[in-house]
Amino acid sequence: MKRLDELVAAKLAQRKEEGTFRSLKTVEGQVDFTSNDYLGFARSLELKRRISDAEKQFSEVGVGSTGSRLLTGNSELAEQVERQVADFHHAQTALIFNSGYDANVGLYSSLGRIAKYIVYDELIHASVHDGMRLSRAELKPFKHNDAESLRSVLSELDGTAVVAVESVYSMDGDLAPLRELAALCKAFDAALIVDEAHAVGLFGEGRGRVSELGLEDEVYARLVTFSKALGCHGAAVLCNDNLRQFLVNHARSLIFSTFTSNHSLLAVKCVYDMLSVCNYSNLNISHLIGLFNQSMKGVSGIRQIGGESPILGVIIAGNAEVRAVAAAMQNDGFDVRPIVSPTVPKGTERIRICLHEFNTEEEVKGLIQSLQKAMANVG
Ligand SMILES: Cc1ncc(COP(=O)(O)O)c(C=O)c1O
Structure with a gap:
């Protein structure tokens, strides 16, 4: 134990020396x-009031979900909230994960075991990288927001490809050229997956940029997080029923983790109720x-x-x-x-x-x- 703890201390010292030490x-x-x-x-008193009303209305549901979604963790409430989320975003189905991180890890690790390639924007989020690392796919970066670079990568491939982008980039705040990227993916029969973590609540009257541009049918899956503009916690993958069933069977971050609490589900229900009546013009x-x-x-x-x-x-x-x-x-x-x-x-x-x-x-x-x-x- 002493030897390991010395290595831990040395790593921390290295970070301090390099100016990259993090603390809470x-x-x-x-x-x-x-x-x-x-x-x-996250600070809305109106949302807090609605959640507390919902807690009373759904008084029969317990605190925790009590298990993985595939065991005792599933509930009427979970399915109801998923339908609400899918309908709001004009998607066929939604599958809730405990976080956006879990959703990306589950999505890319599982799809990357059946697709030959994952092609990704060089500035894609760390959670996508972690999912890709758990996959068996060949990983191919393309230049940030550069459709020509994506074209050149796709034109070299000889197998099924997934393409990973964000609609609003978390560190640069810039927007992906989604129309061009979607057209390219269609031309090369690649499956486009769009992470809308920083677009939900803000673009397309809250529905995200894919909906704003009317690209719902051109995109294979979308990630929406409840943790950013919606002020709550958790995330959902929006996709067709085929992919939803696949994720239920293969996404290990969903299968081997206790599902989110009922309180979180009620919070998501309430924030979507508010989102659907939000006045975006002002x-x-x-x-x-x-x-x-x-x-x-x-x-x-x-x-x-x-x-x-x-x-x-x-x-x-x-x-x-x-x-x-x-x-x-x-x-x-x-x-x-x-x-x-x-x-x-x-x-x-x-x-x-x-x-x-x-x-x-x-x-x-x-x-x-x-x-x-x-x-x-x-x-
Ligand atoms: C682009 C993007 N995707 C996914 C995530 C992960 O979402 P969550 O915070 O809900 O785990 C983040 C959060 O930092 C993000 O910025």
């Missing part, structure tokens, strides 16, 4: 410009994205990323430099986090800024002033 912290009293709670559902968050973009135009010497979604960022090369800017902004009362390498490629370290429905114009203006001041001090 709680933040209070700062303005949230970092969480994924884009629409403010969201503050859309106004704030415009304000941020406009204000940044007047700021010289800043490399902004994103601009089409609430995920925005400013490149500040170097782990030490980006950490210093984030610390100064936190001191000013703004909760922003530095994204360091190797999470993002060296030289593209950044302050990731997420806007929310509950942020105000004054807060956004204050944030930009604080950013300018911090950057001037770092040099």
Whole structure:
């Protein structure tokens, strides 16, 4: 045990030396410009009230699900919520997983045992990488958001391929050219899978970008998470009945894990009830994205990323430099986090800024002033 613990300590020391050491912290009293709670559902009193009403209405359901979905974990409630989610997103079926991470791991590890290739955008999320690693497929990256690069990879293949993309990229906040990618996948008979973790609740009146573009029938599967704009927890794969049955039989992250709690299912039910009546024509968050973009135009010497979604960022090369800017902004009362390498490629370290429905114009203006001041001090 002593020898292993020394190795553990050495690994931690290495991280500290490289400036990549991570630690858990709680933040209070700062303005949230970092969480994924884009629409403010995680702090919504209305949602809390609805969940507590639903708890009373469904008083016969227990706390935990008591088992894996294939054993005692399944319930009427689970199936009802899945139908609600599928209908909302214009999908044939939905299969709920305990998290978006579990869903991607289950999806890619199982499909990657029958498909010969998994072709993926080079900036695809870590959970897809972990799923791919558990598969037996040959893994082929293509350049980020580059349809020509995808075409060139697909044209070299001689077997069944799955193509993995995100509709809104989690670290860059940019949008995938889904129409072009879907047309290419169709031409090469590849199965396109779209991770909509950061699009759900925000695009297509909450339904995501696939629905917004009317591509539901061109996409083999979609991942929607309940954990970001919906402020809850868990995820669902939207797909046809064939794939749903396949996942129930082969997705190990579903089969060998106790299914989510009934409380979580009720929360998902309630947030979808609210989403389906949300007034998308008048969201503050859309106004704030415009304000941020406009204000940044007047700021010289800043490399902004994103601009089409609430995920925005400013490149500040170097782990030490980006950490210093984030610390100064936190001191000013703004909760922003530095994204360091190797999470993002060296030289593209950044302050990731997420806007929310509950942020105000004054807060956004204050944030930009604080950013300018911090950057001037770092040099
Ligand atoms: C693109 C993307 N996919 C999947 C996930 C995993 O979702 P969850 O947080 O629900 O596990 C995340 C979360 O960071 C993500 O950004």
